Amino acid sequence: DVKVTQSSRYLVKRTGEKVFLECVQDMDHENMFWYRQDPGLGLRLIYFSYDVKMKEKGDIPEGYSVSREKKERFSLILESASTNQTSMYLCASRGQGTGNTIYFGEGSWLTVV
Amino acid sequence: GEDVEQSLFLSVREGDSSVINCTYTDSSSTYLYWYKQEPGAGLQLLTYIFSNMDMKQDQRLTVLLNKKDKHLSLRIADTQTGDSAIYFCAEWHSGGYNKLIFGAGTRLAVHP
Numbered sequence: 001d002v003k004v005t006q007s008s009r010y011l012v013k014r015t016g017e018k019v020f021l022e023c024v025q026d027m028d029h030e031n032m033f034w035y036r037q038d039p040g041l042g043l044r045l046i047y048f049s050y051d052v053k054m055k056e057k058g059d060i061p062e063g064y065s066v067s068r069e070k071k072e073r074f075s076l077i078l079e080s081a082s083t084n085q086t087s088m089y090l091c092a093s094r095g096q097g098t099g100n101t102i103y104f105g106e107g108s109w110l111t112v113v
Numbered sequence: 114g115e116d117v118e119q120s121l122f123l124s125v126r127e128g129d130s131s132v133i134n135c136t137y138t139d140s141s142s143t144y145l146y147w148y149k150q151e152p153g154a155g156l157q158l159l160t161y162i163f164s165n166m167d168m169k170q171d172q173r174l175t176v177l178l179n180k181k182d183k184h185l186s187l188r189i190a191d192t193q194t195g196d197s198a199i200y201f202c203a204e205w206h207s208g209g210y211n212k213l214i215f216g217a218g219t220r221l222a223v224h225p
Contacts, residue, residue, distance in 0.1 A: 004155075006155075031211070033212070033213070042215055042216075042217050042218070043201075043213075043215045045212050045213075048211075048212065058212065059212075090155055090156065092156075092213070100143075100144055100205065101158060101161065102146065102158065102205075102213060103158055104148070104155045104156040104157075104158070105155050106154055106155040107153075107154065107155040109153075
């Protein structure tokens with residue numbers, strides 16, 4: 001069974017803290033993505049990665065960075081968390097080949113106080 | 114431009130069929146997806162269809178694609194209370210940079 005695992009389901013962090021959100025996939029997928037989901041704004045793409053050590057900005061990259069040191073792991077980093085980064089963060093991975101199926105993790109709820 | 118539109122709410126009686134509609138704008142889309150999201154959870158991939166197909170059936174789910182009108186629908190047969198969730202339509206956009214573009218989601222409420 002395919003799996004995208006987000007290590008933290010619920011986090012509460014203080015303004016200014018550095019936050020790491022980890023995502024691991026076990027499908028040997030090349031492409032990985034980070035989205036955030038907010039009421040009324042839907043899902044918005046933050047960053048994505050085509051392969052190890054590669055990263056591309058999505059629609060709302062400001063305030064975020066990413067790391068892809070290994071194929072299976074894609075980390076989202078909030079260098080200095082702010083209250084407007086309180087959100088649900090969703091990681092996804094995409095395989096090549098039949099269907100180009102795209103699977104999501106269970107989400108990480110981040111509250112910045 | 115890139116846009117995916119869905120109606121926001123659908124209410125059906127248990128046992129009836131549900132039809133959730135979606136329109137998209139990118140004629141070059143290659144894959145179209147349906148995801149289900151239950152409260153507090155991530156997105157569960159339900160099914161997808163390649164753009165050269167008209168229809169795909171998977172157990173209780175039927176996807177219809179009208180490429181001329183850029184219209185996609187998801188039919189759920191014999192809808193159950195466990196089907197209550199938000200359903201997202203998404204298109205794979207391969208112009209510029211590759212990404213999934215989502216609709217706002219349709220909240221399906223199933224009542225007895």
